[in-house]
Amino acid sequence: MQCPSCSEATLAAFVSFGSYFTRCTSCGFEGPATSWRALSSKLQGRLRAVVVDDSYEHTQVIAEGEASEIAEAISDIAYQGKLVRLLSPNADA
Numbered sequence: 001m002q003c004p005s006c007s008e009a010t011l012a013a014f015v016s017f018g019s020y021f022t023r024c025t026s027c028g029f030e031g032p033a034t035s036w037r038a039l040s041s042k043l044q045g046r047l048r049a050v051v052v053d054d055s056y057e058h059t060q061v062i063a064e065g066e067a068s069e070i071a072e073a074i075s076d077i078a079y080q081g082k083l084v085r086l087l088s089p090n091a092d093a
Ligand SMILES: [Zn+2]
Pocket: 003, 004, 005, 006, 007, 008, 024, 025, 026, 027, 028, 029
């Protein structure tokens, strides 16, 4: 996704605690947050969820599968204070 602030295609989707938001991994621009629980019930298709550190390096793969099936696992990890990045299953980064 393209960042509206710096125009780099580095806008990524994250879940932290109960919130879903987008953040640019280049400039740090953050989109408005929304409820992960509300959003996850509407998501369709497959997702890969990974834990990332402060540098957005992947540290742990949480789950991969249908969004509705892994939403709970994502919530559990996000509520532990970890930053969870959502990816399409075939994405490299
Ligand atoms: Zn940016």
